[in-house]
Amino acid sequence: MVTPCPISPAAGVGRRDNDQNLRAPVKKSRRPRLRRKGPLQPLNGDSGARDLFESPSSGSDGADSPAASAARCSPRPCPAQPLAPLDLQTFRDYGQSCYAFRRAQEDLFHPRESLARQPQVTAEARCKLLSWLIPVHRQFGLSFESLCLTVNTLDRFLATTPVAADCFQLLGVTSLLIACKQVEVHPPRVKQLLALCCGAFSRQQLCNLECIVLHKLQFRLGAPTLSFFLEHFTHARVEARQAEVSEALEAQALARGVAELSLADYAFTSYTPSLLAICSLALADRMLRLPRPVDLRLGEHPEAALQDCLGKLQLLVAINSTSLTQVLPLQICEKCNLSLSSK
Template sequence: MEDAALSARLVTAEARCKLISWLIPVHRYFGLSFEALCLAVNILDRFLTTTPVAADCFQLLGVTALLIACKQVEVHPPSVKELLTLCCDAFTRQQLHNLERVILHRLSFDLAAPTISFFLEHFSQVRLQVPGADAREAAYARSLAEGVAELSLADYAFVKYTPSLLAASSLQLLLRDCMDHLQLLVSLNRRFLLLLLPPELAQKCPWLRGGR
């Protein structure tokens, strides 16, 4: 899927990174689940394997994929108006609905997919089966692991890895207290990392705050 996801070459890896880096704070702004974000990225990448997308429509593709994902997993998805407002009203409601229909047709309405979020939940539940496991600590570790996993969503270099491997790696990074090595995970600079990471995760990375 790694090469196929950008097969049309109308969309570059850099453009994909910028779009998903924008979708991350958008999903937080609406209070959406990590599953909604993961599913949106999955829908976006799968659609790109089937259909060329012009650069000036890429943001519309991002919010449409997010809307479709939210309709699957959220009780109260954001409205079309709210999503278009975040795009500075560069697109119309009709354009979004048209693209939504195209995406659903191209994917044959097959929207369910195993995501990083799904496997993080699974691995967290497995950890709780260990005698003496602390449910609060497990929930905290999962929350931090989601922050690490978000960065892998944005970086195209990680498309080739399965969601289960990315979830396991994100969780292990936290459990082994290897946060100093988080900078190796992505090609983003420090300023963008601070924007993307949840505050509680950024606090565990002293190299983000210092001059390292």
């Protein structure tokens, strides 16, 4: 619990001789606990990603359906972000040193079995929350790095502190706010994030939880992410002349979509970001049928771990191919022969 800051004794020295200014001490009220103010709206809305890992209910209709009740609080689908150009000169100067540093820090920031201490939060609840946060981050036009940091902050906090089920959505938007403050030039405002929760939480509750999360994580927030390793491997293959720039950028965009799907699946939390990144690129090369696929040895991972992760990613994409089309540019969907019915 966050306690109020004490007032310095020197603040009232000059008024002690004035009787009319003396006041009896007032007992401070306790800060509100992190509890919702009203019924929590369903996390699954008309967001375009609610069917990532489960089919929407077909038995509800009209205004009583979960999609209809949360439509006013859910972001609308946004087009895929354009492909960013490569900065090969910066990679030549700092790429390998940055990669070595990030790889050395990876295990320190990687939470395994983050739900082991959670009596109320389940893998299904985590999947629903992240399936809601993914289109939220896209609606705000945030970077993939922000999304990866959000998931990392969320999982690392879950590994340290039990969270009540009715506060889980508040933890999600708080993690998003903390991540955006590190990466984005214009992070979302607190008022905007609270509006996404349909007024179920107050500004004070969000600020209190932000302080708790920062304290529990000891302000260690600069985690190596999937986004960083995807960019590094993309630059490395182009610098080594293993792929053309256009091919590498398309593979990176597709791999980012595959990695986005894996972020919401608790089964993939056992894999480090660098392993997921190189396997996502390898799967993207297969789907795009590139003549020179990425070298899996770039990530320096054991062969058994590479094949295990790659097999699970293939199954994930096969199950969620429709959802994948909603986060990819049209030309990439056409090259991969993905269904465009949802476009």
